[in-house]
Amino acid sequence: MKKRISFTKKNKSLIIWVFFIALPYFVQAQRRASNIISPEVLSDNSVVFKVKAPNAKSVQVAGTWSKGYKPNEMIKKDSVFEVKVGPLPSDMYEYDIVIDGIPMLDPLNTMVTRDGAWIQNRLMVPGGLADIIDVKSVPHGDLKSVWYDSPTIGTQQRRMFIYTPPNYDKNNKKYPVLYLLHGGGGDEEVWLSRGRANYILDNLIAAGKAEPMIVVITNGNAVTPAAPLDRPAAMQNKVPSGIGSMAAGTFEKSLIKDVIPYVESNYRVIPDANHRAITGFSMGGYQTQNITNANPAMFKYIGVMSMGLFSTFRNDGSYKKEEHIKQLEELQRNNPKVYWIGIGNDDFLYKSVVEMRKLYDEIGFKYTYRENEGNHDWNSWRLYLSEFAPLLFK
Amino acid sequence: MKKRISFTKKNKSLIIWVFFIALPYFVQAQRRASNIISPEVLSDNSVVFKVKAPNAKSVQVAGTWSKGYKPNEMIKKDSVFEVKVGPLPSDMYEYDIVIDGIPMLDPLNTMVTRDGAWIQNRLMVPGGLADIIDVKSVPHGDLKSVWYDSPTIGTQQRRMFIYTPPNYDKNNKKYPVLYLLHGGGGDEEVWLSRGRANYILDNLIAAGKAEPMIVVITNGNAVTPAAPLDRPAAMQNKVPSGIGSMAAGTFEKSLIKDVIPYVESNYRVIPDANHRAITGFSMGGYQTQNITNANPAMFKYIGVMSMGLFSTFRNDGSYKKEEHIKQLEELQRNNPKVYWIGIGNDDFLYKSVVEMRKLYDEIGFKYTYRENEGNHDWNSWRLYLSEFAPLLFK
Numbered sequence: 080m081k082k083r084i085s086f087t088k089k090n091k092s093l094i095i096w097v098f099f100i101a102l103p104y105f106v107q108a109q110r111r112a113s114n115i116i117s118p119e120v121l122s123d124n125s126v127v128f129k130v131k132a133p134n135a136k137s138v139q140v141a142g143t144w145s146k147g148y149k150p151n152e153m154i155k156k157d158s159v160f161e162v163k164v165g166p167l168p169s170d171m172y173e174y175d176i177v178i179d180g181i182p183m184l185d186p187l188n189t190m191v192t193r194d195g196a197w198i199q200n201r202l203m204v205p206g207g208l209a210d211i212i213d214v215k216s217v218p219h220g221d222l223k224s225v226w227y228d229s230p231t232i233g234t235q236q237r238r239m240f241i242y243t244p245p246n247y248d249k250n251n252k253k254y255p256v257l258y259l260l261h262g263g264g265g266d267e268e269v270w271l272s273r274g275r276a277n278y279i280l281d282n283l284i285a286a287g288k289a290e291p292m293i294v295v296i297t298n299g300n301a302v303t304p305a306a307p308l309d310r311p312a313a314m315q316n317k318v319p320s321g322i323g324s325m326a327a328g329t330f331e332k333s334l335i336k337d338v339i340p341y342v343e344s345n346y347r348v349i350p351d352a353n354h355r356a357i358t359g360f361s362m363g364g365y366q367t368q369n370i371t372n373a374n375p376a377m378f379k380y381i382g383v384m385s386m387g388l389f390s391t392f393r394n395d396g397s398y399k400k401e402e403h404i405k406q407l408e409e410l411q412r413n414n415p416k417v418y419w420i421g422i423g424n425d426d427f428l429y430k431s432v433v434e435m436r437k438l439y440d441e442i443g444f445k446y447t448y449r450e451n452e453g454n455h456d457w458n459s460w461r462l463y464l465s466e467f468a469p470l471l472f473k
Numbered sequence: 474m475k476k477r478i479s480f481t482k483k484n485k486s487l488i489i490w491v492f493f494i495a496l497p498y499f500v501q502a503q504r505r506a507s508n509i510i511s512p513e514v515l516s517d518n519s520v521v522f523k524v525k526a527p528n529a530k531s532v533q534v535a536g537t538w539s540k541g542y543k544p545n546e547m548i549k550k551d552s553v554f555e556v557k558v559g560p561l562p563s564d565m566y567e568y569d570i571v572i573d574g575i576p577m578l579d580p581l582n583t584m585v586t587r588d589g590a591w592i593q594n595r596l597m598v599p600g601g602l603a604d605i606i607d608v609k610s611v612p613h614g615d616l617k618s619v620w621y622d623s624p625t626i627g628t629q630q631r632r633m634f635i636y637t638p639p640n641y642d643k644n645n646k647k648y649p650v651l652y653l654l655h656g657g658g659g660d661e662e663v664w665l666s667r668g669r670a671n672y673i674l675d676n677l678i679a680a681g682k683a684e685p686m687i688v689v690i691t692n693g694n695a696v697t698p699a700a701p702l703d704r705p706a707a708m709q710n711k712v713p714s715g716i717g718s719m720a721a722g723t724f725e726k727s728l729i730k731d732v733i734p735y736v737e738s739n740y741r742v743i744p745d746a747n748h749r750a751i752t753g754f755s756m757g758g759y760q761t762q763n764i765t766n767a768n769p770a771m772f773k774y775i776g777v778m779s780m781g782l783f784s785t786f787r788n789d790g791s792y793k794k795e796e797h798i799k800q801l802e803e804l805q806r807n808n809p810k811v812y813w814i815g816i817g818n819d820d821f822l823y824k825s826v827v828e829m830r831k832l833y834d835e836i837g838f839k840y841t842y843r844e845n846e847g848n849h850d851w852n853s854w855r856l857y858l859s860e861f862a863p864l865l866f867k
Contacts, residue, residue, distance in 0.1 A: 214699075221618060236613055312597035312608070
């Protein structure tokens with residue numbers, strides 16, 4: 080940059096102009112390393128990654144297209160490392176660049192998502208599932224981050240997101256509500272950042288595939304009131320204790336006692352079981368089971384994603400099978416319209432779902448089962464939301 | 474990690490449990506590189522940075538505490554690079570880690586902000602100005618991302634954020650509105666991500682220093698409807714053309730014709746000049762001048778941050794001084810209650826503000842002038858908002 084611009088009096092005003100307006104673009108251009116475009120999705124949906132790293136010995140790209148996040152080695156040509164991956168199925172993927180063993184963001188890609196401590200780049204491979212995940216030229220619902228009192232958890236206000244469907248502000252209709260829960264390590268931002276829940280709903284509603292609905296996206300960690308940048312700096316390094324938080328069941332109680340009353344008194348909703356749905360993945364799938372087992376008359380639509388019988392892996396003697404069966408029988412008597420179970424055939428919790436289905440089958444508890452080619456990851460959860468939401472409120 | 478866990482049948486359920494719940498924490502722990510805490514703010518407000526990078530030759534930290542973003546060299550002790558910076562004045566700072574010449578995020582810090590193509594880590598040094606920027610235990614306003622029609626710009630819906638003050642939903646009061654504009658390279662997220670506008674307002678309102686107000690945060694780039702992750706993937710690499718976008722004045726027109734009518738018909742606002750304020754920095758300071766010069770009866774509170782006379786550096790013959798003076802005289806006749814100018818003494822646009830003040834003084838145009846020890850950066854803009862907001866609607 081310095082070599083290209085000579086600081087003579089003649090072009091001083093130009094220089095100031097260039098720095099003022101164009102500085103961000105220069106930086107971006109520098110990051111873009113002289114006209115390199117990366118990642119580049121080719122017509123066959125293979126993807127070329129390029130990283131300019133003259134001094135590096137090894138550069139890899141590690142992405143969610145690979146089982147187990149196995150890195151792809153990049154090959155050095157002059158000072159640019161390059162690799163072609165795929166062709167990949169149409170979907171959204173996350174990835175890191177790894178230079179000499181250190182994971183980092185792709186310097187050429189400003190699309191960055193966050194899932195707890197995972198800060199990664201985003202890649203979209205169009206033409207199929209990605210079309211339901213992408214931002215399309217359809218009416219968009221609004222999204223509000225609200226702070227609500229949660230006496231069940233503590234004195235501090237807690238933060239959640241509330242999606243209202245397109246036209247919510249242009250009529251007086253009352254709407255059904257979907258409560259959407261995240262997994263261990265995540266927070267209230269992850270169904271948006273990585274899960275793209277609002278755009279999935281926009282696209283499903285625009286296509287007439289899903290009913291217009293309100294979506295409530297909570298923070299399921301009782302020990303943190305909000306995502307990292309939205310809590311006091313002194314809580315910067317506070318990470319939710321998954322086990323403690325889950326075992327206590329505090330979040331589950333607060334959803335019933337604090338969240339639902341807030342939503343039903345601040346939004347135009349139809350406050351009955353026929354118009355309440357709940358789903359979550361992983362930790363959120365466990366919380367979904369806890370909430371619906373303990374409150375069998377609350378929700379007529381229930382989705383359990385990537386989570387089966389907790390006792391399959393926490394066999395500490397606390398599991399009371401008889402009580403669980405009684406709860407399920409009571410839930411069955413309340414006749415849920417949809418009880419949906421989704422699991423990837425390669426998910427490490429697959430067996431826990433086998434055990435759960437075995438129990439449900441034994442007692443004649445009805446459910447819909449969906450098994451995808453997939454893992455315990457966001458590719459599954461976005462897919463599940465795109466399939467679960469169309470089943471609701473019909 | 475592998476060494477610590479032996480995969481015997483006996484502890485298989487424990488292992489599954491650990492992977493399921495604790496995987497994100499393991500990853501975080503790995504990133505945290507065995508109990509290293511970094512950055513660490515010491516009691517004298519100096520800050521210690523540590524980076525574990527066994528194979529690196531050079532590690533630096535470059536942050537906004539330094540004029541010109543000059544990097545601090547880190548010194549290797551065993552496999553950990555370390556440096557102490559400061560003591561620093563209490564404030565919020567952004568920084569990169571630079572390993573062997575490649576800028577990247579700090580692997581130990583999950584606090585990440587974005588300003589256009591700048592994705593950086595956040596550091597808070599408490600005890601002074603940071604207290605007005607941080608998330609405090611005070612009532613929080615809600616924040617809504619809304620999509621509005623903007624026929625002035627195009628057919629695509631555009632996105633903006635609307636902050637409503639605490640208790641907005643609990644009464645029927647009507648509120649004044651502040652329109653908040655960003656600089657070149659930024660978008661509608663940057664006054665939140667880097668600017669912390671909602672928390673600054675929360676804290677000022679809680680302290681009784683600012684009137685409760687609605688704050689509208691727009692995307693000032695006519696060519697992009699929203700921030701990167703909130704526009705179609707096909708527009709991923711679209712960067713706003715600062716010069717073209719600014720010269721056309723399209724955004725300015727859309728603020729008057731599309732944004733303000735949307736806000737005034739969808740929110741409980743007092744729709745008169747006494748209850749409208751506008752401010753912006755850099756490009757947004759230019760837009761603020763354009764908007765208020767062309768619409769002298771619209772706003773009684775005007776703030777121009779880090780931007781002076783455009784003609785000082787764009788001397789292309791298009792500047793019509795006589796017209797400009799006529800506009801300013803008309804604006805003066807409308808008697809704005811506050812016309813506030815802020816500039817850092819080290820800002821590269823300092824001279825443009827000297828020229829603007831000279832012109833204003835010549836014609837007797839009244840303004841309040843604030844010069845801080847500072848630069849063309851977020852440390853100035855957060856400071857300005859914390860000083861400008863308390864002047865409004867009193």
